[in-house]
Amino acid sequence: MNGPQDLGGQMGFGAIAPEPNEPIFHAAWERRALGVTLAAGAMGHWPGDEGRFTRESLHPVDYLSSSYYEIWLKALEKLLIRHGFVTRDELVAGRALTKGTTPKRVLAADAVAATLAKGSRYDRPIEAAAKFAPGQAVRTIHDHPSGHTRLPRYARGKHGRIEAVHGGFVFPDSNALGRGEQPQRLYTVVFHGPELWGRDCDPGLEVSIDAWESYLEPV
Amino acid sequence: MSMSHSDHPHDHDHEHGSDLSPTAARVKALETVLTQKGLIDPAAIDAIVETYETKVGPRNGAQVVATAWLDPDFRGWLARDATAAIASLGYSGRQGEHMQAVFNASGQHNLIVCTLCSCYPWTVLGLPPVWYKAPPYRSRATIDPRSVLAEFGLTLPLSTKIRVWDSTAELRYLVVPERPDGTDGWSRDELAKLVTRDSMIGTGLAKSPTSKEARP
Numbered sequence: 001m002n003g004p005q006d007l008g009g010q011m012g013f014g015a016i017a018p019e020p021n022e023p024i025f026h027a028a029w030e031r032r033a034l035g036v037t038l039a040a041g042a043m044g045h046w047p048g049d050e051g052r053f054t055r056e057s058l059h060p061v062d063y064l065s066s067s068y069y070e071i072w073l074k075a076l077e078k079l080l081i082r083h084g085f086v087t088r089d090e091l092v093a094g095r096a097l098t099k100g101t102t103p104k105r106v107l108a109a110d111a112v113a114a115t116l117a118k119g120s121r122y123d124r125p126i127e128a129a130a131k132f133a134p135g136q137a138v139r140t141i142h143d144h145p146s147g148h149t150r151l152p153r154y155a156r157g158k159h160g161r162i163e164a165v166h167g168g169f170v171f172p173d174s175n176a177l178g179r180g181e182q183p184q185r186l187y188t189v190v191f192h193g194p195e196l197w198g199r200d201c202d203p204g205l206e207v208s209i210d211a212w213e214s215y216l217e218p219v
Numbered sequence: 220m221s222m223s224h225s226d227h228p229h230d231h232d233h234e235h236g237s238d239l240s241p242t243a244a245r246v247k248a249l250e251t252v253l254t255q256k257g258l259i260d261p262a263a264i265d266a267i268v269e270t271y272e273t274k275v276g277p278r279n280g281a282q283v284v285a286t287a288w289l290d291p292d293f294r295g296w297l298a299r300d301a302t303a304a305i306a307s308l309g310y311s312g313r314q315g316e317h318m319q320a321v322f323n324a325s326g327q328h329n330l331i332v333c334t335l336c337s338c339y340p341w342t343v344l345g346l347p348p349v350w351y352k353a354p355p356y357r358s359r360a361t362i363d364p365r366s367v368l369a370e371f372g373l374t375l376p377l378s379t380k381i382r383v384w385d386s387t388a389e390l391r392y393l394v395v396p397e398r399p400d401g402t403d404g405w406s407r408d409e410l411a412k413l414v415t416r417d418s419m420i421g422t423g424l425a426k427s428p429t430s431k432e433a434r435p
Contacts (some may be wrong), residue, residue, distance in 0.1 A: 005335050005336060006334070006335060007334050007335075007354050007357040007358040008332075008334035008335075008357065008358065008360075008361045008362065008385065009358065009361060009362045010354070010358040011358065013353075013354040013355040013358050013359075014355055015355060015370060016350050016353075016355045016356045016359070016367060016370045016371075017350060017355070017370075018348070018350050018370070018371060018417075018422070019348070019349065019350070022348050022349065024271065024272055024276075024345070024346055025272075026349070027240075027242075027243065028243070029240070029242055029243035029246040029247070031264075031268045031272075032246050032247070032250055032264060032268075033246050034267065034268065034271070034346070035263070035264030035265070035267040035268050036246070036249060036250050036253065036259060036264060038267050038313075039253075039259040039260070039263050039264055039267065040253065040258065040259060043258065052335075052336055055336070056335075056336075064354065067349070068337060068349070068352040068353070070242060073242070073245065073246060073249070076249070077249065080249075080253075085253075085256070085258060086249075086252050086253070086256070090252045091245075091248055091249060091252060092248075093248075094247070094248035094251050094252065095251060095252060095255060096252055096255035096256045099256075100256060103257075103258055106257065106258060106259065106260060107259070107260065107263045108260055108263060109260055109262035109263040109265070109266045111263075112263050112266035112267055112270065113266070113270065115313075116267070116270055116275075116312050116313045117311060117312040117313075118312060118313075119311070119312040119313040119314065119315065119316040119342075120313070120316065121316045121317070122316065122317065122389040123317060123389075150335060150387045150388060151387070152334050152335055152385065152387065154334075154361065154362070155385075166390070169388060169389060170389075172388075186388055186390075188390075190382075196361070196362075197362050201362070202363075202364075202365060202381065204377075204379075204380040204381065205364065205380075205381055205382075205383070206380070206381070206382045206383070207361050207382075207383045207385060208382070208383070208384050208385065209385045209387045210385075210386070210387050210388035210390050211387070211388075212388070
Protein backbone atom coordinates (compact mmCIF):
# COMPACT_ATOMS: atom_id res chain seq x y z
CA MET A 1 0.00 0.00 0.00
CA ASN A 2 1.07 3.56 -0.57
CA GLY A 3 1.24 4.08 3.16
CA PRO A 4 3.31 6.17 5.54
CA GLN A 5 5.93 3.42 5.79
CA ASP A 6 7.08 3.93 2.20
CA LEU A 7 9.57 6.65 3.05
CA GLY A 8 12.31 6.38 0.42
CA GLY A 9 12.78 9.76 -1.25
CA GLN A 10 10.28 11.68 0.87
CA MET A 11 11.48 15.05 2.08
CA GLY A 12 11.13 17.38 5.02
CA PHE A 13 11.78 15.04 7.94
CA GLY A 14 14.84 16.96 9.04
CA ALA A 15 18.06 15.88 10.67
CA ILE A 16 18.90 12.27 11.44
CA ALA A 17 20.43 13.26 14.76
CA PRO A 18 22.36 10.12 15.70
CA GLU A 19 22.61 9.88 19.46
CA PRO A 20 26.10 9.30 20.87
CA ASN A 21 26.26 6.20 23.06
CA GLU A 22 22.60 5.52 22.43
CA PRO A 23 21.05 3.22 25.04
CA ILE A 24 19.43 0.03 23.76
CA PHE A 25 16.12 1.15 25.28
CA HIS A 26 14.98 4.67 26.13
CA ALA A 27 12.30 3.72 28.62
CA ALA A 28 11.40 0.63 30.64
CA TRP A 29 8.19 0.15 28.67
CA GLU A 30 10.20 -0.27 25.46
CA ARG A 31 11.76 -3.42 26.92
CA ARG A 32 8.34 -4.87 27.63
CA ALA A 33 6.96 -3.77 24.24
CA LEU A 34 9.79 -5.61 22.47
CA GLY A 35 9.40 -8.73 24.59
CA VAL A 36 5.61 -8.84 24.41
CA THR A 37 5.68 -8.35 20.63
CA LEU A 38 8.12 -11.23 20.14
CA ALA A 39 6.37 -13.50 22.63
CA ALA A 40 2.94 -12.84 21.11
CA GLY A 41 4.33 -13.47 17.64
CA ALA A 42 5.74 -16.78 18.88
CA MET A 43 2.16 -18.02 19.44
CA GLY A 44 2.30 -18.58 15.69
CA HIS A 45 -1.05 -17.08 14.67
CA TRP A 46 0.17 -14.45 12.23
CA PRO A 47 3.26 -14.21 10.03
CA GLY A 48 5.71 -11.36 10.24
CA ASP A 49 4.35 -10.07 6.96
CA GLU A 50 0.93 -9.55 8.52
CA GLY A 51 2.61 -7.75 11.39
CA ARG A 52 4.34 -5.40 8.96
CA PHE A 53 1.13 -4.79 7.02
CA THR A 54 -0.69 -4.00 10.25
CA ARG A 55 1.97 -1.44 11.21
CA GLU A 56 1.89 0.31 7.86
CA SER A 57 -1.92 0.33 7.96
CA LEU A 58 -1.91 2.67 10.94
CA HIS A 59 -3.25 6.07 9.98
CA PRO A 60 -0.37 8.02 8.44
CA VAL A 61 -0.60 10.74 11.07
CA ASP A 62 -0.46 8.12 13.81
CA TYR A 63 2.42 6.24 12.13
CA LEU A 64 4.51 9.33 11.60
CA SER A 65 3.93 10.74 15.07
CA SER A 66 4.76 7.49 16.87
CA SER A 67 8.11 6.12 17.93
CA TYR A 68 8.92 2.73 16.44
CA TYR A 69 8.08 0.83 19.63
CA GLU A 70 4.78 2.75 19.78
CA ILE A 71 4.10 1.59 16.22
CA TRP A 72 4.82 -1.99 17.32
CA LEU A 73 2.54 -1.64 20.32
CA LYS A 74 -0.40 -0.19 18.37
CA ALA A 75 -0.09 -2.84 15.67
CA LEU A 76 0.21 -5.65 18.21
CA GLU A 77 -3.05 -4.58 19.86
CA LYS A 78 -4.77 -4.73 16.46
CA LEU A 79 -3.30 -8.16 15.68
CA LEU A 80 -4.38 -9.57 19.04
CA ILE A 81 -7.92 -8.21 18.61
CA ARG A 82 -8.15 -9.38 14.99
CA HIS A 83 -7.15 -12.91 15.95
CA GLY A 84 -9.54 -13.03 18.88
CA PHE A 85 -7.02 -13.13 21.71
CA VAL A 86 -8.12 -9.93 23.44
CA THR A 87 -10.90 -7.37 23.19
CA ARG A 88 -10.69 -3.60 23.16
CA ASP A 89 -12.57 -3.62 26.47
CA GLU A 90 -9.89 -5.77 28.05
CA LEU A 91 -7.11 -3.46 26.90
CA VAL A 92 -9.01 -0.50 28.37
CA ALA A 93 -9.74 -2.35 31.62
CA GLY A 94 -6.21 -3.75 31.91
CA ARG A 95 -7.51 -7.18 32.91
CA ALA A 96 -8.87 -10.33 31.30
CA LEU A 97 -12.66 -10.37 30.80
CA THR A 98 -13.14 -13.13 28.20
CA LYS A 99 -11.59 -16.44 27.28
CA GLY A 100 -10.53 -15.71 23.72
CA THR A 101 -8.63 -17.74 21.17
CA THR A 102 -6.57 -20.68 22.42
CA PRO A 103 -2.96 -20.20 21.33
CA LYS A 104 -1.15 -22.84 19.31
CA ARG A 105 1.77 -22.46 21.69
CA VAL A 106 3.08 -20.18 24.42
CA LEU A 107 6.74 -19.20 24.55
CA ALA A 108 8.21 -20.44 27.84
CA ALA A 109 11.13 -18.67 29.45
CA ASP A 110 13.38 -21.68 29.10
CA ALA A 111 12.64 -21.86 25.37
CA VAL A 112 13.54 -18.25 24.60
CA ALA A 113 17.25 -18.75 23.93
CA ALA A 114 16.66 -21.63 21.52
CA THR A 115 13.74 -19.90 19.79
CA LEU A 116 15.67 -16.68 19.16
CA ALA A 117 18.77 -18.60 18.09
CA LYS A 118 16.71 -20.58 15.61
CA GLY A 119 14.76 -17.69 14.09
CA SER A 120 12.40 -18.49 11.26
CA ARG A 121 13.63 -19.01 7.75
CA TYR A 122 11.77 -17.51 4.83
CA ASP A 123 13.44 -19.39 1.99
CA ARG A 124 11.35 -22.09 0.34
CA PRO A 125 12.04 -24.73 -2.29
CA ILE A 126 10.95 -23.61 -5.72
CA GLU A 127 10.74 -25.75 -8.84
CA ALA A 128 10.38 -23.20 -11.59
CA ALA A 129 13.59 -22.11 -13.30
CA ALA A 130 14.67 -18.52 -12.78
CA LYS A 131 13.00 -16.21 -15.29
CA PHE A 132 15.88 -13.74 -15.18
CA ALA A 133 19.65 -14.15 -15.26
CA PRO A 134 22.47 -12.14 -13.68
CA GLY A 135 23.22 -9.04 -15.71
CA GLN A 136 19.84 -9.04 -17.45
CA ALA A 137 18.03 -5.72 -17.90
CA VAL A 138 14.62 -5.60 -16.25
CA ARG A 139 11.91 -3.11 -15.50
CA THR A 140 9.94 -3.11 -12.26
CA ILE A 141 6.17 -3.13 -12.42
CA HIS A 142 4.43 0.07 -11.46
CA ASP A 143 1.25 -1.14 -9.87
CA HIS A 144 -0.15 0.50 -6.76
CA PRO A 145 -1.67 -2.35 -4.74
CA SER A 146 -3.84 -1.42 -1.78
CA GLY A 147 -2.55 -4.51 0.01
CA HIS A 148 0.96 -5.28 1.19
CA THR A 149 3.94 -4.96 -1.13
CA ARG A 150 7.67 -4.76 -0.65
CA LEU A 151 8.28 -2.85 -3.85
CA PRO A 152 8.83 0.74 -2.73
CA ARG A 153 7.25 3.52 -4.78
CA TYR A 154 10.59 5.04 -5.71
CA ALA A 155 11.55 1.80 -7.48
CA ARG A 156 8.34 1.19 -9.43
CA GLY A 157 8.40 1.32 -13.22
CA LYS A 158 12.19 1.69 -13.22
CA HIS A 159 14.86 0.10 -15.36
CA GLY A 160 17.45 -1.91 -13.50
CA ARG A 161 19.76 -4.85 -13.80
CA ILE A 162 19.65 -8.26 -12.17
CA GLU A 163 22.67 -8.50 -9.93
CA ALA A 164 21.94 -11.70 -8.01
CA VAL A 165 19.50 -14.57 -8.41
CA HIS A 166 18.40 -16.05 -5.11
CA GLY A 167 16.17 -19.02 -4.32
CA GLY A 168 12.48 -19.07 -3.50
CA PHE A 169 11.21 -16.91 -0.67
CA VAL A 170 7.82 -16.48 0.97
CA PHE A 171 5.87 -13.87 -1.01
CA PRO A 172 4.89 -11.11 1.45
CA ASP A 173 2.12 -9.67 -0.73
CA SER A 174 0.03 -12.83 -0.32
CA ASN A 175 1.31 -13.97 3.05
CA ALA A 176 0.46 -10.66 4.75
CA LEU A 177 -3.17 -11.01 3.67
CA GLY A 178 -3.63 -14.60 4.84
CA ARG A 179 -3.43 -15.96 1.29
CA GLY A 180 -0.55 -18.30 1.94
CA GLU A 181 3.17 -18.19 1.35
CA GLN A 182 3.09 -18.65 -2.46
CA PRO A 183 6.91 -18.58 -2.66
CA GLN A 184 8.57 -16.87 -5.60
CA ARG A 185 12.15 -16.48 -6.67
CA LEU A 186 13.94 -13.44 -5.27
CA TYR A 187 16.43 -11.23 -7.10
CA THR A 188 18.73 -8.40 -6.12
CA VAL A 189 18.08 -5.63 -8.65
CA VAL A 190 20.38 -2.64 -8.92
CA PHE A 191 19.39 0.75 -10.31
CA HIS A 192 21.49 3.64 -11.54
CA GLY A 193 20.79 6.58 -9.24
CA PRO A 194 19.56 9.03 -11.91
CA GLU A 195 17.05 6.41 -13.16
CA LEU A 196 15.39 6.66 -9.74
CA TRP A 197 15.95 10.29 -8.85
CA GLY A 198 16.51 12.27 -12.03
CA ARG A 199 19.13 14.67 -13.21
CA ASP A 200 20.13 16.11 -9.83
CA CYS A 201 21.18 12.70 -8.54
CA ASP A 202 24.79 11.78 -7.85
CA PRO A 203 25.69 10.04 -11.14
CA GLY A 204 27.83 7.50 -9.30
CA LEU A 205 25.00 6.36 -7.02
CA GLU A 206 23.64 2.84 -7.25
CA VAL A 207 20.67 1.62 -5.24
CA SER A 208 19.49 -1.95 -4.99
CA ILE A 209 16.34 -3.64 -3.78
CA ASP A 210 15.50 -7.29 -3.30
CA ALA A 211 12.57 -8.02 -5.61
CA TRP A 212 10.30 -11.03 -6.02
CA GLU A 213 9.95 -12.33 -9.56
CA SER A 214 6.45 -10.94 -10.11
CA TYR A 215 7.77 -7.43 -9.40
CA LEU A 216 9.89 -7.66 -12.57
CA GLU A 217 9.35 -7.60 -16.32
CA PRO A 218 11.88 -8.32 -19.08
CA VAL A 219 12.99 -5.34 -21.14
CA MET B 220 9.18 14.88 13.59
CA SER B 221 8.31 13.03 16.70
CA MET B 222 10.02 9.70 16.11
CA SER B 223 13.18 10.97 17.70
CA HIS B 224 13.95 9.82 21.24
CA SER B 225 14.22 13.40 22.38
CA ASP B 226 10.55 13.98 21.69
CA HIS B 227 9.22 11.64 24.34
CA PRO B 228 11.33 12.45 27.35
CA HIS B 229 8.46 11.97 29.77
CA ASP B 230 8.73 8.21 29.67
CA HIS B 231 12.07 8.05 31.37
CA ASP B 232 11.27 8.56 35.03
CA HIS B 233 7.63 7.59 35.16
CA GLU B 234 7.79 3.86 35.05
CA HIS B 235 6.20 2.97 38.36
CA GLY B 236 3.01 3.46 40.31
CA SER B 237 0.60 6.13 39.21
CA ASP B 238 3.33 8.03 37.43
CA LEU B 239 3.20 5.76 34.38
CA SER B 240 3.19 7.65 31.11
CA PRO B 241 0.18 6.90 28.90
CA THR B 242 2.28 4.64 26.69
CA ALA B 243 3.88 2.83 29.63
CA ALA B 244 0.41 2.30 31.12
CA ARG B 245 -0.84 0.97 27.78
CA VAL B 246 2.02 -1.54 27.58
CA LYS B 247 1.45 -2.58 31.17
CA ALA B 248 -2.26 -3.13 30.53
CA LEU B 249 -1.48 -5.23 27.46
CA GLU B 250 1.11 -7.34 29.25
CA THR B 251 -1.24 -7.83 32.20
CA VAL B 252 -4.14 -9.00 30.03
CA LEU B 253 -1.93 -11.38 28.03
CA THR B 254 -0.40 -12.79 31.20
CA GLN B 255 -3.77 -13.32 32.90
CA LYS B 256 -4.97 -15.18 29.81
CA GLY B 257 -1.91 -17.39 29.77
CA LEU B 258 -0.80 -16.14 26.35
CA ILE B 259 2.61 -14.92 27.44
CA ASP B 260 5.00 -15.77 30.24
CA PRO B 261 6.49 -12.64 31.84
CA ALA B 262 9.68 -14.56 32.55
CA ALA B 263 9.99 -15.16 28.80
CA ILE B 264 9.74 -11.40 28.25
CA ASP B 265 12.59 -10.94 30.74
CA ALA B 266 14.65 -13.53 28.87
CA ILE B 267 14.02 -11.87 25.49
CA VAL B 268 15.06 -8.47 26.84
CA GLU B 269 18.13 -9.91 28.52
CA THR B 270 19.19 -11.52 25.25
CA TYR B 271 19.25 -8.22 23.40
CA GLU B 272 20.69 -6.22 26.29
CA THR B 273 23.56 -8.55 27.07
CA LYS B 274 24.15 -11.23 24.43
CA VAL B 275 23.27 -10.03 20.95
CA GLY B 276 24.82 -6.78 19.83
CA PRO B 277 27.40 -5.16 17.55
CA ARG B 278 30.25 -6.94 19.35
CA ASN B 279 29.14 -9.99 17.38
CA GLY B 280 29.40 -8.22 14.05
CA ALA B 281 32.78 -6.76 15.01
CA GLN B 282 34.10 -10.29 15.50
CA VAL B 283 32.80 -11.24 12.06
CA VAL B 284 34.52 -8.26 10.44
CA ALA B 285 37.80 -8.74 12.30
CA THR B 286 37.82 -12.40 11.30
CA ALA B 287 37.25 -11.43 7.68
CA TRP B 288 40.18 -8.99 7.87
CA LEU B 289 42.50 -11.67 9.22
CA ASP B 290 41.43 -14.77 7.33
CA PRO B 291 41.09 -14.66 3.53
CA ASP B 292 39.33 -18.02 3.51
CA PHE B 293 36.73 -16.76 5.95
CA ARG B 294 36.35 -13.59 3.92
CA GLY B 295 35.68 -15.65 0.81
CA TRP B 296 33.15 -17.79 2.67
CA LEU B 297 31.49 -14.64 4.03
CA ALA B 298 31.16 -13.33 0.47
CA ARG B 299 29.69 -16.59 -0.85
CA ASP B 300 27.51 -17.70 2.07
CA ALA B 301 27.38 -15.11 4.81
CA THR B 302 24.70 -16.95 6.80
CA ALA B 303 26.90 -20.05 7.19
CA ALA B 304 30.14 -18.15 7.71
CA ILE B 305 28.58 -16.00 10.44
CA ALA B 306 26.93 -19.02 12.05
CA SER B 307 30.35 -20.69 12.28
CA LEU B 308 31.29 -17.96 14.78
CA GLY B 309 28.17 -18.70 16.81
CA TYR B 310 25.88 -15.95 15.56
CA SER B 311 22.60 -17.06 14.07
CA GLY B 312 18.88 -16.70 14.58
CA ARG B 313 16.09 -14.18 14.48
CA GLN B 314 16.57 -11.38 11.94
CA GLY B 315 19.77 -12.99 10.72
CA GLU B 316 18.33 -16.07 9.01
CA HIS B 317 19.46 -14.92 5.56
CA MET B 318 22.62 -12.85 5.73
CA GLN B 319 24.58 -11.11 3.02
CA ALA B 320 27.90 -9.36 3.57
CA VAL B 321 28.89 -6.44 1.36
CA PHE B 322 32.47 -5.25 1.21
CA ASN B 323 33.77 -1.72 1.11
CA ALA B 324 36.80 -1.22 -1.08
CA SER B 325 38.89 1.63 -2.35
CA GLY B 326 36.46 3.84 -4.28
CA GLN B 327 33.38 1.85 -3.24
CA HIS B 328 31.25 2.48 -0.16
CA ASN B 329 28.17 0.53 0.93
CA LEU B 330 25.23 1.78 2.99
CA ILE B 331 22.32 -0.24 4.40
CA VAL B 332 18.78 1.01 4.92
CA CYS B 333 15.27 -0.32 5.20
CA THR B 334 13.04 2.34 3.65
CA LEU B 335 9.84 0.32 4.26
CA CYS B 336 10.25 -0.65 7.92
CA SER B 337 13.23 -1.41 10.13
CA CYS B 338 14.90 -4.56 8.74
CA TYR B 339 18.31 -4.88 10.40
CA PRO B 340 20.71 -7.78 11.03
CA TRP B 341 19.92 -8.42 14.69
CA THR B 342 22.23 -11.42 15.06
CA VAL B 343 25.34 -9.37 14.33
CA LEU B 344 24.30 -5.82 15.26
CA GLY B 345 21.60 -6.27 17.91
CA LEU B 346 18.52 -4.06 17.94
CA PRO B 347 18.58 -1.09 15.56
CA PRO B 348 19.18 2.41 16.91
CA VAL B 349 16.25 4.85 16.93
CA TRP B 350 17.60 6.87 14.01
CA TYR B 351 17.76 3.78 11.78
CA LYS B 352 14.01 3.23 12.23
CA ALA B 353 12.98 6.88 11.95
CA PRO B 354 11.81 8.82 8.87
CA PRO B 355 14.81 11.16 8.42
CA TYR B 356 17.24 8.29 7.74
CA ARG B 357 14.77 6.07 5.91
CA SER B 358 13.64 8.88 3.62
CA ARG B 359 17.08 10.22 2.68
CA ALA B 360 19.39 7.23 2.53
CA THR B 361 18.43 6.18 -0.99
CA ILE B 362 18.04 9.63 -2.57
CA ASP B 363 20.87 11.55 -0.96
CA PRO B 364 23.24 9.24 0.88
CA ARG B 365 26.12 11.73 0.84
CA SER B 366 24.17 14.19 2.97
CA VAL B 367 23.27 11.33 5.30
CA LEU B 368 26.90 10.34 5.69
CA ALA B 369 27.88 13.96 6.28
CA GLU B 370 25.56 14.02 9.28
CA PHE B 371 27.55 11.15 10.69
CA GLY B 372 30.74 13.10 10.12
CA LEU B 373 31.74 11.06 7.10
CA THR B 374 32.59 12.95 3.91
CA LEU B 375 33.69 10.65 1.13
CA PRO B 376 35.55 11.86 -1.95
CA LEU B 377 33.28 12.36 -4.96
CA SER B 378 35.31 9.69 -6.72
CA THR B 379 34.06 7.14 -4.17
CA LYS B 380 30.94 5.47 -5.49
CA ILE B 381 28.11 4.83 -3.09
CA ARG B 382 25.92 1.75 -3.22
CA VAL B 383 22.78 1.76 -1.10
CA TRP B 384 21.17 -1.57 -0.24
CA ASP B 385 17.47 -1.22 0.58
CA SER B 386 16.49 -4.25 2.68
CA THR B 387 13.14 -4.89 1.03
CA ALA B 388 13.08 -8.67 1.53
CA GLU B 389 14.34 -11.07 4.20
CA LEU B 390 18.02 -10.70 3.32
CA ARG B 391 19.87 -8.89 6.07
CA TYR B 392 22.98 -6.94 5.16
CA LEU B 393 26.27 -6.46 6.98
CA VAL B 394 28.83 -3.97 5.68
CA VAL B 395 32.44 -5.12 6.00
CA PRO B 396 34.42 -1.89 6.28
CA GLU B 397 37.98 -1.60 5.02
CA ARG B 398 40.71 -2.58 7.47
CA PRO B 399 42.45 0.54 8.75
CA ASP B 400 46.10 1.05 7.96
CA GLY B 401 48.57 0.61 10.78
CA THR B 402 47.01 -2.56 12.16
CA ASP B 403 49.47 -5.16 10.92
CA GLY B 404 49.96 -7.90 13.46
CA TRP B 405 46.87 -6.96 15.49
CA SER B 406 44.85 -9.77 17.06
CA ARG B 407 41.22 -10.42 16.25
CA ASP B 408 40.05 -8.91 19.53
CA GLU B 409 42.22 -5.83 19.04
CA LEU B 410 40.89 -5.36 15.52
CA ALA B 411 37.30 -5.89 16.65
CA LYS B 412 37.59 -2.85 18.91
CA LEU B 413 38.02 -0.70 15.78
CA VAL B 414 34.81 -2.00 14.22
CA THR B 415 31.95 0.30 15.17
CA ARG B 416 28.29 -0.45 14.74
CA ASP B 417 27.98 2.44 12.30
CA SER B 418 30.84 1.08 10.19
CA MET B 419 28.82 -2.10 9.73
CA ILE B 420 25.72 -0.13 8.64
CA GLY B 421 27.85 2.05 6.39
CA THR B 422 27.25 5.34 8.21
CA GLY B 423 30.86 5.26 9.39
CA LEU B 424 34.25 3.74 8.77
CA ALA B 425 36.27 1.52 11.05
CA LYS B 426 38.18 3.55 13.60
CA SER B 427 41.75 4.43 12.87
CA PRO B 428 44.18 2.87 15.38
CA THR B 429 45.30 6.37 16.31
CA SER B 430 41.82 7.81 16.60
CA LYS B 431 40.43 8.73 20.00
CA GLU B 432 36.89 9.28 18.80
CA ALA B 433 34.50 6.62 19.95
CA ARG B 434 31.23 6.82 18.13
CA PRO B 435 29.46 3.54 19.02
